[in-house]
Amino acid sequence: MSTTLDTPEQTRMSTGEDIGAWRTIRHGIRHSPELVEGIGWTLVLAVLASAGQVVVPIAVQQTIDHGLRGPDGPDPAFTTLMALLAGAAIVVTSWASYAMAARLFSTAERGLATLRVKAFRHVHDLPLLTQNTERRGALVSRVTSDVDQVSQFLVFGGLLFVVSIGQILIATIVMVVYSWQLALVVWICFAPLFLSLRYFQRKLSAAYGTVRRQVGHLLSAVSEPVVGAAVVKSYAIEARTQERIDTAVERHKSASTRAQGFTAFSFSLGGISAGLANAAVLVVGIWLGQGYLWGEGITAGEVLAFAFLVTLFVGPVQMGTQILTDAQNAIAGWRRVIGILDTPADLVDPGPDGRTLPKGAIDVRFDGVSFSYPGGPEVLSDIDLVIPAGQRVAVVGETGSGKSTIAKLLTRLMDPTRGRVLLDGIDLREVSESALRSSVVLVPQEGFLFDDTLAANVRYGRLGATEEEIVDAAEAIGLGDWLAALPDGLATKVGQRGESLSAGETQLVAMLRAQLADPDLLVLDEATSAVDPQLETRIGRALERLMSGRTSVTIAHRLSTAEAADVVVVVDRGRIVQHGPHAELVGQQGTSYARLHESWVAQQGR
Numbered sequence: 299m300s301t302t303l304d305t306p307e308q309t310r311m312s313t314g315e316d317i318g319a320w321r322t323i324r325h326g327i328r329h330s331p332e333l334v335e336g337i338g339w340t341l342v343l344a345v346l347a348s349a350g351q352v353v354v355p356i357a358v359q360q361t362i363d364h365g366l367r368g369p370d371g372p373d374p375a376f377t378t379l380m381a382l383l384a385g386a387a388i389v390v391t392s393w394a395s396y397a398m399a400a401r402l403f404s405t406a407e408r409g410l411a412t413l414r415v416k417a418f419r420h421v422h423d424l425p426l427l428t429q430n431t432e433r434r435g436a437l438v439s440r441v442t443s444d445v446d447q448v449s450q451f452l453v454f455g456g457l458l459f460v461v462s463i464g465q466i467l468i469a470t471i472v473m474v475v476y477s478w479q480l481a482l483v484v485w486i487c488f489a490p491l492f493l494s495l496r497y498f499q500r501k502l503s504a505a506y507g508t509v510r511r512q513v514g515h516l517l518s519a520v521s522e523p524v525v526g527a528a529v530v531k532s533y534a535i536e537a538r539t540q541e542r543i544d545t546a547v548e549r550h551k552s553a554s555t556r557a558q559g560f561t562a563f564s565f566s567l568g569g570i571s572a573g574l575a576n577a578a579v580l581v582v583g584i585w586l587g588q589g590y591l592w593g594e595g596i597t598a599g600e601v602l603a604f605a606f607l608v609t610l611f612v613g614p615v616q617m618g619t620q621i622l623t624d625a626q627n628a629i630a631g632w633r634r635v636i637g638i639l640d641t642p643a644d645l646v647d648p649g650p651d652g653r654t655l656p657k658g659a660i661d662v663r664f665d666g667v668s669f670s671y672p673g674g675p676e677v678l679s680d681i682d683l684v685i686p687a688g689q690r691v692a693v694v695g696e697t698g699s700g701k702s703t704i705a706k707l708l709t710r711l712m713d714p715t716r717g718r719v720l721l722d723g724i725d726l727r728e729v730s731e732s733a734l735r736s737s738v739v740l741v742p743q744e745g746f747l748f749d750d751t752l753a754a755n756v757r758y759g760r761l762g763a764t765e766e767e768i769v770d771a772a773e774a775i776g777l778g779d780w781l782a783a784l785p786d787g788l789a790t791k792v793g794q795r796g797e798s799l800s801a802g803e804t805q806l807v808a809m810l811r812a813q814l815a816d817p818d819l820l821v822l823d824e825a826t827s828a829v830d831p832q833l834e835t836r837i838g839r840a841l842e843r844l845m846s847g848r849t850s851v852t853i854a855h856r857l858s859t860a861e862a863a864d865v866v867v868v869v870d871r872g873r874i875v876q877h878g879p880h881a882e883l884v885g886q887q888g889t890s891y892a893r894l895h896e897s898w899v900a901q902q903g904r
C-alpha cells in the first residue's frame with residue numbers, strides 16, 4: 299500500500315534519458331492523449347494539402363504536351379482549363395493547410411496544457427527528499443522551458459513534418475508514374491542524406507540532451523544567488539557566484555554551438571543533394587528525351603513537370619534536416635518532463651481509502667523506527683517512544699543528532715526506512731493525507747510567508763476561514779491586541795517571504811496559522827533567532843496557549859522549553875538516550891542531558 303524509501307534511486311528524479319525517441323513519443327502521448335485526438339482528420343487534411351501541390355506540375359505538363367504541342371497545334375481552351383484547375387488546386391491546398399495548421403495548433407496546445415498541469419502537480423507530490431537533492435532551478439526548467447521546447451516543435455515542426463512526409467510521398471508517386479528512371483536518379487542523389495539521417499539523429503539527440511541539461515544548470519546557477527542574495531552580499535562572495543554563473547553560461551554556449559554545428563552540416567548536405575538532383579534530372583531527362591537511354595522517349599512537358607516535382611521533393615527533404623533538429627531538441631525536452639512524471643511519489647497517499655484520526659489529543663508511538671537519507675548512513679536507529687495523548691514533550695540533543703528528522707517522520711514528510719510511526723495506534727502510512735494534515739500540524743523554525751496579506755497567509759492554516767474566525771484564533775492565543783495594533787490589521791501586506799515582518803512577528807503568524815488549523819498533534823521546531831524580550835514573552839504566552847489541550851512535540855533549543863515540558867526526550871547520534879521529566883534528568887550526572895543543561899546555563903549567564 300505504501301512505499302518506503304527502500305533504495306536511494308527511488309528518491310532521485312528520473313532524467314528519462316534512457317528511453318529512445320519513439321518510446322518518448324509514445325510515453326508522452328500516454329501522458330497527454332489530447333495530442334492524438336482527431337488526428338485522423340488532420341491527416342486527411344495533410345494529404346489534401348500535399349496532394350494539391352502536385353496538381354500544378356501535372357497541369358504544366360498537360361499544358362505543354364497537349365495545350366501547346368497537341369496534334370492540332372496550340373489549344374487555348376485546354377490551356378485555360380488547366381490554368382483554372384491549377385488555380386482551384388492552389389485554393390484547396392491553401393485551405394487544407396490552414397485547416398490542418400489550426401487543428402494542429404489547438405491539439406498541441408491542449409495536450410501541452412495537460413502536460414504542464416500534470417508536471418506542476420507532480421512536483422508537489424515529489425518527495426521532499428527529491429526536491430532537496432535535485433537542483434530547484436533544474437526542476438523549474440523542466441516544467442517551463444522544456445515544455446516550451448516541446449510546444450514549439452509540435453506547433454511548427456510537427457506541422458512541417460506532416461506536410462513534408464506527405465509531399466515527399468506524393469511527389470515520389472507522381473515521379474514514378476512519369477518516369478521511374480528519373481525518380482530513381484532523384485532518390486540516388488538523396489541517398490547519402492537519407493543514409494546519414496540516423497547518424498545525425500543520434501548526434502543531435504546527444505547534443506540537444508546536453509543543451510537542455512545546461513539550461514537547467516544555468517537556471518540553477520542564476521536562481522540560487524537571487525534567492526540567497528542576502529548571503530551573497532553579506533559574505534561578499536559575488537565574485538565566486540559570478541564565476542559559477544559564467545561557467546554555466548560558457549558550458550551552455552559550448553553545448554549549443556556543438557549542437558548548431560551538426561544542424562549546419564546536415565543542412566548543407568541537404569543543399570548539396572538538392573543541387574545534385576536538379577542537375578541530374580535535367581541531364582538524364584534530356585538523354586531520356588532524345589531516346590539515348592532505355593529506348594523510351596520522354597516528352598518536354600514531362601521533363602519540365604519533373605523539374606517542378608524535384609523542387610517539391612527537395613524543399614521538404616531540406617526542411618527535414620531542420621525538423622529533425624527541432625524534433626531532437628523537443629524530444630530531449632519531452633523526456634525530461636516525462637522524467638518528472640515518472641518519478642514515483644515516495645509518499646503514497648491512501649486517498650479516500652485511507653483511515654482518519656479520531657478528534658481530540660492524539661497519542662504517538664514510534665515503533666522500532668530507523669531512518670537514513672538516500673544514499674546516506676542511518677541517522678535514526680531503533681527509536682521506540684510512547685507519548686500519551688495530551689503530553690507536552692521536548693526533544694533535545696546536540697546539533698545533527700536527529701531531532702528534526704524525528705519531526706519530519708512524525709508529520710510524514712518522509713516515511714521511516716524501518717519501523718512504524720503510529721498515531722492513536724494507526725500507522726501514518728494508512729492515514730489519508732487530508733486527515734493527517736487536519737490533525738497534525740508542523741510549525742517550522744521559519745514559517746514561510748507568501749507575498750500576500752496577513753489574512754491570506756494565516757488562511758493557509760484553514761482555507762475558507764472567515765475574518766472573525768481568524769480574529770477569534772488570535773484572541774485564543776493572546777494575539778488579539780497585536781493584530782489590532784498592526785497598521786492595516788489583517789489586510790497588512792507581509793512582503794515577499796514576509797520581509798516586512800520581523801523574525802518574531804513571523805513566528806506569531808506561524809502560530810496563528812497553526813491555531814486556526816486547530817490540530818490535535820502539534821509539532822514545533824523552535825526558532826533559534828533572538829527576538830526582543832517583550833516579543834519573546836508574547837511568543838512564549840502564545841505557545842503556551844497553542845499547546846494547551848493538545849499533544850505537542852517541540853524540538854527544543856532553549857532550556858526554558860525543556861523545563862516547561864512534561865517530558866524531555868534526549869537524542870544522541872540517532873538514538874534516544876534519556877527520557878523523563880526535566881527535574882529527574884537534570885540530576886543524572888555525566889549524562890547527555892546534564893551536559894546540555896550545563897551549556898545552556900553557561901549561555902544564559904553570559
Ligand SMILES: Nc1ncnc2c1ncn2[C@@H]1O[C@H](COP(=O)(O)OP(=O)(O)OP(=O)(O)O)[C@@H](O)[C@H]1O
Binds near residue numbers: 427671674697698704
Ligand atoms: N536532507 C538531508 N539529506 C541528507 N542528510 C540529511 C538531510 N537532513 C539531515 N541530514 C543528516 O541527518 C542527520 C540528522 O539531522 P537532523 O536535521 O535531524 O539533526 P538535528 O538534531 O535536527 O540538528 P539541528 O539541531 O542542527 O537542526 C545529520 O547528520 C544531517 O547531516
